[in-house]
Structure formats: structure tokens, C-alpha cells
Amino acid sequence: MLITRVLTALVLAPLMLACIYWLPETGFAAFIGAIVVLGAWEWANLAGFQRVTTRLGMAALTAAALGLLWWLQTRTALTWLQLTLWSLLWWLFALVMVVRYPASQNWIQHRWVRLLMALPVLLPLWLGLNVLKGQPNANLVLTWLMLLVWGADIGAFFAGKAFGNRKLAPSVSPGKTWAGVYGGMATSVVLSAAMALIFLPSLTPVQWLLLLVISALVVAISVLGDLFESLLKRYRGIKDSSGLLPGHGGILDRIDSLCAATPMFCVLLLAVIL
Numbered sequence: 001m002l003i004t005r006v007l008t009a010l011v012l013a014p015l016m017l018a019c020i021y022w023l024p025e026t027g028f029a030a031f032i033g034a035i036v037v038l039g040a041w042e043w044a045n046l047a048g049f050q051r052v053t054t055r056l057g058m059a060a061l062t063a064a065a066l067g068l069l070w071w072l073q074t075r076t077a078l079t080w081l082q083l084t085l086w087s088l089l090w091w092l093f094a095l096v097m098v099v100r101y102p103a104s105q106n107w108i109q110h111r112w113v114r115l116l117m118a119l120p121v122l123l124p125l126w127l128g129l130n131v132l133k134g135q136p137n138a139n140l141v142l143t144w145l146m147l148l149v150w151g152a153d154i155g156a157f158f159a160g161k162a163f164g165n166r167k168l169a170p171s172v173s174p175g176k177t178w179a180g181v182y183g184g185m186a187t188s189v190v191l192s193a194a195m196a197l198i199f200l201p202s203l204t205p206v207q208w209l210l211l212l213v214i215s216a217l218v219v220a221i222s223v224l225g226d227l228f229e230s231l232l233k234r235y236r237g238i239k240d241s242s243g244l245l246p247g248h249g250g251i252l253d254r255i256d257s258l259c260a261a262t263p264m265f266c267v268l269l270l271a272v273i274l
Contacts, residue, residue: 087124159183225260
């Protein structure tokens with residue numbers, strides 16, 4: 001299982017980095033859009049809709065919503081900040097759901113409610129990554145975000161295996177531990193520091209502090225993204241969102257952390273820049 005997981009990651013990570021570095025903004029938007037639409041297809045099943053027509057409808061609705069976001073960004077005065085901040089309010093709500101589970105099951109007992117929850121989870125991922133792609137040093141910034149999320153995942157896996165005794169959210173995901181959270185955060189902070197030493201050697205002490213704070217906060221909310229998908233899978237009674245990615249489950253199982261991390265990363269990073 002671990003070998004399969006590693007081999008799949010060795011394909012996915014270079015593919016993502018290649019798209020970051022080689023695709024123009026429009027091509028990158030289309031690539032991330034395809035990932036989001038596939039995620040919406042899986043989400044329909046996660047919500048309890050197994051009919052192909054319903055799942056196709058959800059994918060089509062998501063694609064239409066992406067088109068609307070693209071139009072809003074290019075044709076109106078609505079800013080990225082207005083479109084992104086509301087998603088952080090959603091993640092605050094998701095945190096309450098995770099903390100209160102299983103009492104919060106009453107909030108998601110209707111599958112249409114669970115289905116529509118895909119929109120505040122998936123759309124800000126597409127929006128945030130495209131916002132970052134349009135920034136100066138976009139490739140470096142996007143690589144930093146990916147390393148934060150990937151590093152947290154890797155660090156959590158091995159730290160949880162080695163030291164995981166105290167459960168993080170046993171009602172939601174019995175396998176996740178506080179040791180995994182600390183290990184993931186430590187790994188990501190070290191990767192951030194390494195990137196700064198290589199690419200930003202002239203950072204001031206204040207800038208170093210901001211970098212480490214941003215890294216820690218982004219990793220913290222990425223854990224929430226993972227837990228929220230775990231909550232829905234537990235309610236639905238399934239282990240993975242699909243079997244598309246050997247050793248990893250489905251698309252949602254790979255992007256759940258990124259869905260939560262991206263809006264927070266955008267807001268924190270651009271708040272510092274502005």
C-alpha cells in the first residue's frame with residue numbers, strides 16, 4: 001500500500017509542478033478547473049447521489065460556476081478578496097461541524113445539503129490558485145503552497161505512525177493524531193525555511209516571522225480540510241471518495257487539504273504584500 005501510494009505521488013507531484021511552471025494562466029486555469037470538476041463528480045457520490053446523471057449534473061453545475069467566476073474576475077469590479085474571504089467563513093462553519101460531530105449530523109442529514117457543500121469547498125480552490133498564478137513570482141509562490149500541503153501530509157503520516165497515541169478527532173477520523181498534526185506542521189515549516197534560505201536569502205527578521213506564521217496557519221487549516229472530508233466519508237460510510245488514484249483514493253482525497261489551505265494562503269500572503 002505504501003509503495004503504491006509513493007509511486008502515485010511520484011507521478012502526481014511532478015505533473016502538478018510541470019503545470020505550475022509551464023502552463024500559461026489560461027491553460028493553468030483549465031487544468032485546475034478539470035481537477036475541480038472531477039472532484040465535483042466524486043462529491044456527488046460522497047453526498048449520497050450514485051446515479052450517473054446526477055453526478056454528471058453536479059460536474060456540469062461546477063463547470064458553469066467556474067465559468068461565472070472567470071467572468072466575474074475579468075468583467076466586473078468584484079475583487080479576488082471579496083470572492084475569497086467568504087470561503088474562510090465557510091471553513092469556520094466547517095470547523096464547528098467537525099468539533100461538534102456526531103451531534104452536527106443533523107445539519108447534513110439531507111443529501112442535497114451535502115451536495116451543495118461542494119461549492120464553497122471546491123470553487124475557492126480554483127479561484128485561489130488562479131489568483132496566485134497571476135501574482136509576481138507566481139511559480140515560486142505556488143510551489144511554496146504545494147510544499148506546505150504536501151509536507152504536512154508526509155510529516156503527519158510518519159509522525160502519526162511513530163508517535164500517534166493521542167487522537168485528534170476520533171469521532172471523525174480515528175486514524176488522525178495530534179502527533180501527526182505537529183509532525184506535519186514541523187515538516188512544512190522546515191520546508192518553508194529551506195525555500196526562503198535558497199530563494200529569499202535577504203529576508204528581515206520580521207519577514208522571517210511572517211513566513212513562519214503563514215506556514216503554520218496554512219498547515220493548521222489544511223488539517224481542517226482533511227477532517228471535513230473525513231466527516232462526510234464517515235457519515236456516508238465509505239473509505240475513499242473514489243478509486244481513481246491508486247494508493248490515494250480519489251481526487252478529493254488528494255485535494256481536501258488544499259481546498260482549505262488555498263484561500264487562507266491567498267488572504268495571508270496578499271495581505272502581507274498589500
